[in-house]
């Protein structure tokens with residue numbers, strides 16, 4: 001089972017960026033944790049981060065073409081306005097779980113809307129980096145159930 005771990009703009013700055021909102025852990029810390037989880041869940045994690053909308057769209061297409069089992073995706077600010085990313089998700093036959101590190105509902109009002117959510121199987125917000133782990137657990141359960 002291949003799972004794409006996809007992170008959008010500014011998430012390369014985790015650990016340095018607004019630590020009061022996003023915490024002190026880095027993207028590498030997340031990848032290290034997912035290395036451990038690969039064994040626990042018997043999955044292969046393919047990580048990718050980009051600050052560019054098109055690169056994220058290309059990766060989503062690739063996940064579709066290569067028959068990935070799922071995508072765990074934090075689209076960053078693209079969440080709130082990228083119809084192109086939404087259409088890319090709608091266009092592939094791969095389940096996507098949306099993750100947000102912060103509780104987007106407690107912040108500025110523009111963060112409350114996600115144009116991505118309607119084409120995902122679910123959304124996890126507000127649990128810090130642990131949210132990605134919750135998403136992996138949920139994804140593995142979802143895939144087992146759908147088989």
Ligand code: DQA
Nearest residue numbers: 010074076077100101102111
């Ligand atoms: C975020 C929330 C978004 O509103 C913001 O633009 C981000 C990170 C989160 O993980 O909490 O870049 O997706």
